[in-house]
Amino acid sequence: MEYIAIDIGASSGRLIRAHFKGLGGFELEELHRFKNGFENKGGTDYWNFNHLVNEILKGLEKVKQAGITECYVGIDTWGVDYGLLDKAGNLISDPVSYRDSRTQNAIADFAKKMSLETLYEKTGIQLQPFNTVFQLFVEDQAKLAQADKLLLMPDLLGYIFTGNAVTEKTNASTMQLLNLKTRKWDQDILDVVGVSEDLFPTITEPGQILGELQAEKFSDYDLPKAKFITIASHDTASAVVGTPAHGEDWAYISSGTWSLMGVEIPEGISTQKAFDSNFTNEWGVQGTIRFLKNIMGMWLIQEVARMQEYQYSFPELAELASQEEPFQQFVDVNDARFLNPANMIEALQAYCRETNQKVPQTPGELARCVYDNLALCYAVELENLEKITGRKINKLHIVGGGSNNKMLNQLTADVCEIEVEAGPGEATAIGNLMVQIIATHGYGTLEQAREDIRNCVELEAYCPQTSETVSQALTEFKSFINKKQLV
Structure with a gap:
């Protein structure tokens, strides 16, 4: 069929x-x-x-x-x-x-x-x-x-x-x-x-x-x-269905316009800690809950590219970013100003000026700023996720269009100090299709569907490469965000 x-x-x-x-x-x-x-x-x-x-x-x-x-x-x-x-x-x-x-x-x-x-x-x-x-x-x-x-x-x-x-x-x-x-x-x-x-x-x-x-x-x-x-x-519900995971020690990032980071759990969590960390309980298939955090995601780089009239492709921006010095500024990517600014480049630059940081100017510096701070944000939220759920996360699946960004995948593995498995890029469409097949008696369970996904799509693994530079940047980022929240 x-x-x-x-x-x-x-x-x-x-x-x-x-x-x-x-x-x-x-x-x-x-x-x-x-x-x-x-x-x-x-x-x-x-x-x-x-x-x-x-x-x-x-x-x-x-x-x-x-x-x-x-x-x-x-x-x-x-x-x-x-x-x-x-x-x-x-x-x-x-x-x-x-x-x-x-x-x-x-x-x-x-x-x-x-x-x-x-x-x-x-x-x-x-x-x-x-x-x-x-x-x-x-x-x-x-x-x-x-x-x-x-x-x-x-x-x-x-x-x-x-x-x-x-x-x-x-x-x-x-x-x-x-x-x-x-x-x-x-x-x-x-x-x-x-x-x-x-x-x-x-x-x-x-x-x-x-x-x-x-x-x-x-x-x-x-x-x-x-x-x-x-x-x-x-x-996101479809993307989680299309995540080729097994066991319970995994988390996901559905990476597209938004980055949705979370886990699949049987019951919701609406504790004070979950509220303070602004995590959400969205319903999934077969009685599951998607416990996750919305992170601004690839919207930031999409708008940076648009403001440059798409002079550079996303792979080209990632390549330019890889040539820049890392962690030159810290940015709260979920700041409301980045939701729909008239000009994303000017919004990022204004944020850095207001916080007395180096202002990114070139396409490479702007892209590096976005990717560094997405990865740092992922690390903070992964730590929150483990604390709130009481789970130890050993593997992070990155699915969706953003999973094609090799630089960000490796950066995420490094900053989060976790094994990353990237793919499939079309996880949402695959999850959509899997539910259709389950509904028409092709698969009995999510586990069966995910097993076939693992067998049928190409995945890429990224092992963390820890360094003093990365560890220090994460410590300083946490301090920066905490101070900002107290203001």
Whole structure:
């Protein structure tokens, strides 16, 4: 049987085909790739939803052109963003991007109505200004009054193609509206936000059949017969499924626009230490919890490259960085100023001036600054992860597009003093596909699926190379961050 993963990130999307050959292997082929990004209209950053729909349809046409007349399809995207439908089932407006400035003061304003400690204790979700709870808190009241249903991005796309509306749970957990213990909508939080539980379609498990593609709605396209499955539709949930790990002594970094560092655990952790360290409990497949920390990630280098009008490719920037002196400045990569600055280079430089550090100027210095501080941040959060969970982590899996960055992989191994295994680069799409195959009785468990991933994809190991320079930089970085937090 043929399976198609529709995997859409904040900067690009792709359709990837998997030919499942039974237990023991699968073959992957990328059939379509396209760009994604938000656009500012009238002072608000929106996703171009019709663009996503049209690109998916183009991709499905290529599926048919490849000789695939019948297939299963799953959709994953980033989390927290949503579309509002009116009573007729029409989209009221393009979805607003989580990087829009409308939630800039939302956390502080929300805290006047419910303590942030209570919000965390209820949901186990880390505080991020762009979480759905805060987006809804500042949502246009006229739109909310008109809205009959709210659908997260992958569910919204699934609805457009099948006519069936659901709320897939791995993505729904990122909204900070669901109770960690009851696994239901938390009425106290809904009351603060001012919405009813009726706004949300039924919560569904990953691996459920959503419905058939309504090809008649898209008569301009020559489409295959496709059956959609609600997979682990949050891209990180799919990436964790696609992580070729075994045992319990491992952690992961899903490295893309964001770096998501965490472990897979059976029960959530919403302790004071977890709250203070701003870790999150997102729901995974087969009853698991993704206990993780959001780190700003490759967004930093993506924006540095964009500000240089892409004069250098990412491998070229990594090569330039490798020629620079390491650890010339310390930067809190999760500082709010880096979420969506007008100019990332100027934002990094201003940060260094304000903290009386050497200001990076050249492309190599800027890239070195980003990579050094990502690795240092990873080391700090890995230490927090071990303390909070009580687990000793012996291997760090780096998956996603960022796993192709050999320099950062080795730097991470060195700074974290841990063995790193990099790959697969398409972990999210692979995880998407694995849930489809599990749902249609190809695999029985995650362990079986991950065993096949290890056998079918190319992985690269990085052993830590410790040095006094690295150890001293990490000590100084921790001191810098602690002082900054006390200010």
